[in-house]
Amino acid sequence: MTTRQSLSLTVVAVATRTEPDGHPDIPRLPGFVESTFNPLLFDVAQRCLTAAPGDPSRTAVVLGGLMGDSTTFDLTSQRMVAGQVHNPLLFMQATSNSVLGYLSREFGITGPMSCLSVSGGLAGELLLAADLVLDTAEVDRVLLLGVELAANERTGHAYRLLADSGGQVGPPVADVAVALLVERGAGPVEITSIGAAEDLGGAPAPGGYGSVQGLVHLALGCTGSGAPGTTTLVHDPTAPAEQAVVELTHRDAALDKGPEA
Amino acid sequence: MGREVVVTGFGVHTAHGRGAPAVRDGVFAGKAAFAPVTRFDTSPYRGSVAATVPGDPELLEVLAGCVEDALTMAGRADGGDMPFLLGCLGDFGAITRFWRDGPSADTVNGTPAVVADTIADRFSLRGKRLTYTNACVASAAAIIHGWQLVSSGRADTVVCAGVYLLEEATFGQFDSGLAISLDSTLRPFSADRRGMLLGDGAAVVVIESADVARRRGSTPLARITGWGLASDAYHIAKPHPDGKGLALAVEQALRMSGTGPEGIGYVNAHGTGTRLNDSAETNGLRAVFGASADAIPVSSTKSTTGHLMAASGAVEFVISLLALMDNVLPPTAGYTTPDPACDLDYVTEGPRAADLRRVLTLNAAFGGMNTAILLESP
Numbered sequence: 001m002t003t004r005q006s007l008s009l010t011v012v013a014v015a016t017r018t019e020p021d022g023h024p025d026i027p028r029l030p031g032f033v034e035s036t037f038n039p040l041l042f043d044v045a046q047r048c049l050t051a052a053p054g055d056p057s058r059t060a061v062v063l064g065g066l067m068g069d070s071t072t073f074d075l076t077s078q079r080m081v082a083g084q085v086h087n088p089l090l091f092m093q094a095t096s097n098s099v100l101g102y103l104s105r106e107f108g109i110t111g112p113m114s115c116l117s118v119s120g121g122l123a124g125e126l127l128l129a130a131d132l133v134l135d136t137a138e139v140d141r142v143l144l145l146g147v148e149l150a151a152n153e154r155t156g157h158a159y160r161l162l163a164d165s166g167g168q169v170g171p172p173v174a175d176v177a178v179a180l181l182v183e184r185g186a187g188p189v190e191i192t193s194i195g196a197a198e199d200l201g202g203a204p205a206p207g208g209y210g211s212v213q214g215l216v217h218l219a220l221g222c223t224g225s226g227a228p229g230t231t232t233l234v235h236d237p238t239a240p241a242e243q244a245v246v247e248l249t250h251r252d253a254a255l256d257k258g259p260e261a
Numbered sequence: 262m263g264r265e266v267v268v269t270g271f272g273v274h275t276a277h278g279r280g281a282p283a284v285r286d287g288v289f290a291g292k293a294a295f296a297p298v299t300r301f302d303t304s305p306y307r308g309s310v311a312a313t314v315p316g317d318p319e320l321l322e323v324l325a326g327c328v329e330d331a332l333t334m335a336g337r338a339d340g341g342d343m344p345f346l347l348g349c350l351g352d353f354g355a356i357t358r359f360w361r362d363g364p365s366a367d368t369v370n371g372t373p374a375v376v377a378d379t380i381a382d383r384f385s386l387r388g389k390r391l392t393y394t395n396a397c398v399a400s401a402a403a404i405i406h407g408w409q410l411v412s413s414g415r416a417d418t419v420v421c422a423g424v425y426l427l428e429e430a431t432f433g434q435f436d437s438g439l440a441i442s443l444d445s446t447l448r449p450f451s452a453d454r455r456g457m458l459l460g461d462g463a464a465v466v467v468i469e470s471a472d473v474a475r476r477r478g479s480t481p482l483a484r485i486t487g488w489g490l491a492s493d494a495y496h497i498a499k500p501h502p503d504g505k506g507l508a509l510a511v512e513q514a515l516r517m518s519g520t521g522p523e524g525i526g527y528v529n530a531h532g533t534g535t536r537l538n539d540s541a542e543t544n545g546l547r548a549v550f551g552a553s554a555d556a557i558p559v560s561s562t563k564s565t566t567g568h569l570m571a572a573s574g575a576v577e578f579v580i581s582l583l584a585l586m587d588n589v590l591p592p593t594a595g596y597t598t599p600d601p602a603c604d605l606d607y608v609t610e611g612p613r614a615a616d617l618r619r620v621l622t623l624n625a626a627f628g629g630m631n632t633a634i635l636l637e638s639p
Contacts, residue, residue, distance in 0.1 A: 031497060068394055073353070073356055073430075076430055077353070077356045086434055086437035088439075093497070095396040095626075097395050097497075097630055098498060100630070101628025109492055110493070110505070110506060112491060112630075113630050116393060117351070119372075119375065132409045132410070133409075154371070157359070162369060162372075162375070
């Protein structure tokens with residue numbers, strides 16, 4: 001990489017849900033209906049937090065994506081346009097805050113929680129956000145979450161408009177979720193920098209994960225077979241040029257892939 | 262120890278109008294801006310009132326006006342490498358128009374990130390663009406993120422914003438959740454409070470390194486000396502009854518600024534006028550300030566502007582800034598009857614003169630998210 005921003009993050013757990021045929025086995029989440037967004041998010045978050053338990057009072061959560069819970073938004077809007085009464089359950093899950101509130105209750109998380117919509121380079125932005133959050137005295141680790149739902153009629157049109165104006169993010173082939181739990185200090189896989197793509201060797205990794213493409217690649221890189229002391233360059237094809245590559249350094253054995261990674 | 266962070270410009274637009282004079286004439290005079298909604302048919306709903314600007318303005322245009330005002334005040338109208346951090350859940354009106362009228366170029370504005378990208382492009386703000394979507398704390402979270410970027414030296418100047426304009430989908434959702442007040446008044450902390458009312462709002466603040474502002478010859482309006490972000494770990498939609506997360510956020514902000522309870526001259530509360538929020542917020546402030554809370558004036562300016570959703574944090578930041586600049590406390594309007602569960606000084610008599618050095622602005626949201634931002638005189 002020719003230009004880079006140094007980072008000092010250690011990945012302590014990852015989890016993904018990337019099945020191209022959907023998620024028929026995803027457990028339901030009490031109080032949440034209709035949309036897969038919330039159960040998917042909870043699934044990957046739970047697996048990370050269970051794999052690497054820590055102090056929930058010193059844990060932060062940052063959720064990212066592009067469209068958010070489009071299923072809930074569009075269902076609400078469609079019902080309204082059709083003259084149907086609003087569903088109070090959809091009101092309860094009207095923002096992604098709600099499922100983060102559920103997560104925080106289940107795991108006792110009292111640290112900061114945030115939700116972001118980013119039009120490109122989500123992986124880099126979440127890593128930079130984690131780096132900032134970890135600068136505060138109150139936080140030891142950050143759970144980074146990415147969730148994007150497959151396109152529906154409305155978001156499909158929005159994706160086409162974005163592409164027409166030069167956007168790099170397309171829809172995922174299926175609903176997808178990914179989580180990475182990061183902290184400071186030494187560990188098996190360290191994220192050492194974000195930088196430009198000039199020196200990227202080989203072909204870009206396969207796509208299909210929409211806005212969370214870079215995060216999925218990052219998770220796969222962390223669970224890959226990098227020998228101790230080697231580095232892996234993870235490409236986020238949705239990112240602006242100066243943030244297109246994340247550099248991983250393998251200090252020890254790879255992270256456990258987990259059942260779905 | 263990071264760099265000192267100051268505010269050098271702002272823009273604001275509520276149902277009272279655009280700019281600081283409208284806020285002074287409306288919010289600080291305790292005038293509630295609620296009126297029957299004309300933007301859509303409210304007959305299917307229980308509620309019918311909100312605080313809206315005239316007509317059916319475009320969300321992007323209202324936000325753009327505030328950006329223009331803020332950049333002009335800060336002397337940065339030429340744009341530059343400034344990040345643009347926005348609190349906004351997207352233009353829900355665009356989603357409704359898609360399902361009602363079919364696809365159009367406007368459909369893309371239902372995507373939150375697109376709103377930030379469009380505005381940043383228009384004003385040549387070439388730094389990063391992030392859109393916070395965490396509901397009623399979204400724009401407060403954007404300001405806090407901006408503070409972190411400036412304090413850490415990752416950016417010299419950041420433009421932080423929030424916007425929400427009333428539309429039918431959100432109105433209907435809150436109506437279905439029985440959260441809307443039916444008596445046309447938002448009565449925060451009053452025993453007869455019946456719920457919230459929504460409102461239009463947008464605000465933009467320019468924050469920057471004090472050293473950079475000084476070198477530019479810019480006069481800081483205030484310093485941001487502390488902030489807190491914390492969660493309740495309690496419920497998906499209800500606040501913790503003890504105001505747990507809110508208290509954690511306030512304690513963090515005080516600790517960061519090195520300020521004790523006696524240092525706070527005013528608290529701009531989240532104060533939604535719902536039974537659960539207002540008592541929880543009172544309990545959270547009691548938990549932090551103890552008996553000292555009796556001497557700290559607290560008001561909810563949502564009683565005049567309505568609940569501005571994702572714009573709440575930014576607009577109430579500006580209101581708190583004006584309180585600090587003018588040495589006047591904005592009142593809580595609509596208050597009629599003391600509630601034993603809400604036993605603080607809520608500035609119910611009208612605007613009050615004060616000698617302010619530090620003010621605190623609070624917000625809370627679904628999922629138990631809480632923010633506190635501490636402003637100090639420069």
